[in-house]
Amino acid sequence: xxxxxxxxxxxxxxxxxxxxxxxxxxxxxxxxxxxxxxxxxxxxxxxxxxxxxxxxxxxxxxxxxxxxxxxxxxxxxxxxxxxxxxxxxxxxxxxxxxxxxxxxxxxxxxxxxxxxxxxxxxxxxxxxxxxxxxxxxxxxxxxxxxxxxxxxxxxxxxxxxxxxxxxxxxxxxxxxxxxxxxxxxxxxxxxxxxxxxxxxxxxxxxxxxxxxxxxxxxxxxxxxxxxxxxxxxxxxxxxxxxxxxxxxxxxxxxxxxxxxxxxxxxxxxxxxxxxxxxxxxxxxxxxxxxxxxxxxxxxxxxxxxxxxxxxxxxxxxxxxxxxxxxxxxxxxxxxxx
Amino acid sequence: xxxxxxxxxxxxxxxxxxxxxxxxxxxxxxxxxxxxxxxxxxxxxxxxxxxxxxxxxxxxxxxxxxxxxxxxxxxxxxxxxxxxxxxxxxxxxxxxxxxxxxxxxxxxxxxxxxxxxxxxxxxxxxxxxxxxxxxxxxxxxxxxxxxxxxxxxxxxxxxxxxxxxxxxxxxxxxxxxxxxxxxxxxxxxxxxxxxxxxxxxxxxxxxxxxxxxxxxxxxxxxxxxxxxxxxxxxxxxxxxxxxxxxxxxxxxxxx
Numbered sequence: 001x002x003x004x005x006x007x008x009x010x011x012x013x014x015x016x017x018x019x020x021x022x023x024x025x026x027x028x029x030x031x032x033x034x035x036x037x038x039x040x041x042x043x044x045x046x047x048x049x050x051x052x053x054x055x056x057x058x059x060x061x062x063x064x065x066x067x068x069x070x071x072x073x074x075x076x077x078x079x080x081x082x083x084x085x086x087x088x089x090x091x092x093x094x095x096x097x098x099x100x101x102x103x104x105x106x107x108x109x110x111x112x113x114x115x116x117x118x119x120x121x122x123x124x125x126x127x128x129x130x131x132x133x134x135x136x137x138x139x140x141x142x143x144x145x146x147x148x149x150x151x152x153x154x155x156x157x158x159x160x161x162x163x164x165x166x167x168x169x170x171x172x173x174x175x176x177x178x179x180x181x182x183x184x185x186x187x188x189x190x191x192x193x194x195x196x197x198x199x200x201x202x203x204x205x206x207x208x209x210x211x212x213x214x215x216x217x218x219x220x221x222x223x224x225x226x227x228x229x230x231x232x233x234x235x236x237x238x239x240x241x242x243x244x245x246x247x248x249x250x251x252x253x254x255x256x257x258x259x260x261x262x263x264x265x266x267x268x269x270x271x272x273x274x275x276x277x278x279x280x281x282x283x284x285x286x287x288x289x290x291x292x293x294x295x296x297x298x299x300x301x302x303x304x305x306x307x308x309x310x311x312x313x314x315x316x317x318x319x320x321x322x323x324x325x326x327x328x329x330x331x332x333x334x335x336x337x
Numbered sequence: 338x339x340x341x342x343x344x345x346x347x348x349x350x351x352x353x354x355x356x357x358x359x360x361x362x363x364x365x366x367x368x369x370x371x372x373x374x375x376x377x378x379x380x381x382x383x384x385x386x387x388x389x390x391x392x393x394x395x396x397x398x399x400x401x402x403x404x405x406x407x408x409x410x411x412x413x414x415x416x417x418x419x420x421x422x423x424x425x426x427x428x429x430x431x432x433x434x435x436x437x438x439x440x441x442x443x444x445x446x447x448x449x450x451x452x453x454x455x456x457x458x459x460x461x462x463x464x465x466x467x468x469x470x471x472x473x474x475x476x477x478x479x480x481x482x483x484x485x486x487x488x489x490x491x492x493x494x495x496x497x498x499x500x501x502x503x504x505x506x507x508x509x510x511x512x513x514x515x516x517x518x519x520x521x522x523x524x525x526x527x528x529x530x531x532x533x534x535x536x537x538x539x540x541x542x543x544x545x546x547x548x549x550x551x552x553x554x555x556x557x558x559x560x561x562x563x564x565x566x567x568x569x570x571x572x573x574x575x576x577x578x579x580x581x582x583x584x585x586x587x588x589x590x591x592x
Contacts, residue, residue: 081467083520092469092494153472156413160365205408208365 003061003133011252011273013306018337019299021310022062023326024280024317025054026138027087031319032057036084041068042117048124055133058326061309063129065122065137065189067316071114072140072180073148075107085319094149098158101168104149106176109183119183126188134190136229139181142173142220143198143213144233159198159212166212174220185226191251192224195231199244202235206243218247227251229275232259234314241267257282257313261302273307278329280312284321288328295332358394358418363407365414371421383426391422391483399570409472412569416476419483458484459509460576461500463491464547465524470517473547476569477513484573497527504532504541510583511576514562515547522549522556529561542579546572 001009006020029050030040040046051063070080070088077094095104109115118137126135140148146155146169158166181192199209199217221228230237230244231254237244238259245253245268252273255264264274278294286294295310302308310333317326354377361370377386398415401407460481462474471493478488489507491499500512512532516522525545532538545562546569557565563582566575 086520089518089520090469091467151469151471153413153470153475156410156472157417160410160414161367201408202405203408204410205363208408208410 003059004131007061007134007309010307010309013271015306018333019308019310020061021295021329021333022136022275023058023060023312023329024064024067024315025051025058025060025326026064026067027316027319028321028326029054031085031321032323037086037319038082038084041066041071041082041088044117044120044124047121048128051125052128055129057323058330060330061133062136062311063125063133064193065125065135065184066118067138068118069138069140069148071118072145072176075112075114076104076149076176078148087316090148093151098150098154098162098165098169101165101172104172106172106179109179115180115183118180119187122184122189123187135188136191136193137184137187137189138193138195139177139184141194141196141198141217141233142170142177143196143217145173145176147197155198156204159204160208170216174216174223177220178223181224181226181228185224189226191226192228193231193254194228195233196244197233197235199240200233200235200237201239206240209240210243214243214247221250222248224249229254232256232276232313238263238267242269245269245272252309254311254313261298261305261308265305265308271307273309274305275309275311277311277313280314280317282314283312283325284318286325288322288325291325292328292332295329296336299333299336352390352393354390355393355397358390359397362394362398362414362418363411365410367414367417367421370414370418371425374418374422375425378425387422387483391419395419395480395483395570399568402568402570412476413472416479416569419479423479423482457508457510458486458576458580459489459507460486460511460513461489461491461503461507461509462513463495463500463515464493465514465516465521465528466494466496467524468516468518468521468547469493470515470547473517473569474513474515477515477546477572480569480573481513481576484577486573486576497524497531500528501531501535501537501541504537505535509541510580511542511544513544513546513572513576516545516550517548519549519553519556522547523560525557525560525562540583542583544572544575544579 001017006016009016010020030037032053033050040050047066068087070090073090074080078090079092080088081091082088107115122135122137184192197203199213228249229252230250236256236259241253241264252275255276257277257279259277298310358370358373374386377390395415398407402412462478464471464474478490481488489503491503504512514525514528529543532541542563545557545565550557550565551567554565563579564575566572
């Protein structure tokens with residue numbers, strides 16, 4: 001089976017030659033190229049070359065577009081920082097006040113150099129893979145984009161107490177989300193990966209999320225021409241997994257390392273693919289033996305769950321991670337079958 | 338001096354008013370909460386409302402927050418309600434006195450402590466250099482002020498030297514520095530270095546908070562901090578412990 005066939009079979013619940021796996025190694029390509037992260041996040045050809053190196057090293061069944069959300073924020077005017085061994089981060093939000101909503105001019109996906117880089121990187125990776133592996137394109141959730149543009153405090157206050165302003169920000173965020181998401185699919189992305197913070201019970205209790213976030217998120221998702229993996233965004237999702245899986249175009253859930261896979265499966269039913277749940281950011285502090293035994297435990301735990309894909313959870317695998325730990329996961333997957 | 342109540346279990350039986358205020362906060366009904374507190378102040382007085390209603394309510398919220406039963410948004414609403422309550426005291430008739438009262442500068446803080454003649458509950462707060470995640474800091478400012486602290490709020494993106502300078506100028510016993518990400522959290526070490534360089538290490542304690550420290554509390558010690566708290570409602574108790582440790586004499590600014 002090719003990786004694409006393997007992933008496709010798993011998503012439909014069919015038999016596979018071995019369990020597919022996906023590691024978020026967007027940043028890690030820059031390490032394998034032996035260069036710092038900064039040039040890597042500006043040249044699509046370099047990015048694609050890094051992902052080719054990732055495939056050569058550990059052969060994941062899914063490859064990723066740039067996991068670099070600060071570039072979306074930068075396109076709106078935020079100040080981003082480019083650390084040498086991390087993805088770009090937002091140093092200063094784009095806007096000083098929620099009142100600025102009406103003045104926001106969403107960036108043109110084709111014209112803005114940051115957005116063009118993101119889309120062209122996905123295209124370069126997809127062309128490189130020629131259909132052999134699915135390409136997942138990370139995208140900022142529309143409910144979280146204002147966090148990058150305004151800051152968390154201002155956005156929570158706006159959502160809770162300023163419905164008129166919140167509506168204006170939703171329009172901006174949903175329009176950008178639909179435009180960038182559509183461009184990713186047109187460039188060859190098979191699926192989008194959308195980390196979601198604001199709908200999570202740790203940030204907003206379910207009753208409020210249901211009233212203030214999920215209707216708008218649902219509407220934005222319905223405008224996409226393809227599927228989305230709902231990413232846990234750094235918090236547990238099991239308590240709301242069923243609700244999240246029911247949103248339009250959600251084709252699977254990527255869950256937190258602390259989530260019980262059995263609980264998530266009970267919540268979403270048998271037909272929704274589940275991905276997870278070894279914490280990506282912890283790869284650098286765990287040994288190869290530890291990671292392969294975690295993979296083994298997860299595979300054994302999900303033995304009767306054909307729609308489970310082993311994946312790293314959370315953010316990118318760190319730059320400092322020993323390549324041997326990544327190889328150990330590949331070996332474990334090959335041996336476990 | 339009043340004992341710190343926030344974040345500590347209260348022995349006071351939950352009154353109907355406390356339960357109602359708790360419900361308003363949990364449901365993000367900030368304006369109902371403000372109205373209830375204003376009515377209570379008119380009926381019972383400010384101190385009685387603070388000690389009999391608001392503090393027990395915030396204690397309930399703090400207990401649930403500590404076991405992940407409160408969302409970040411609900412904690413945020415609690416902070417806003419605390420801020421509103423302070424406004425009731427400082428500007429009872431209308432409008433918000435937030436900017437004037439919360440963002441008092443160092444000299445105002447020092448004047449206040451001089452006038453009171455009591456050991457200082459003065460704190461300097463800010464987000465470390467390159468950090469713009471103000472939510473946690475804003476909540477801590479509100480909860481500290483509710484506990485009678487004078488807060489010098491330096492805002493976001495504060496250089497290490499500015500923390501130390503403001504502490505020296507204001508006579509603060511505690512600096513509270515917040516950081517969300519690990520990369521920026523490391524700036525906290527620069528604050529410790531500044532305190533050492535200025536000879537303030539024994540008199541000014543360094544409290545570190547924010548997501549970077551919530552996820553890895555031991556990081557606070559590694560970066561030269563004197564303590565951390567799991568959430569904003571636990572911060573006043575931490576600051577009080579650190580103040581008592583600071584050994585600062587009730588004298589003027591050190592320079």
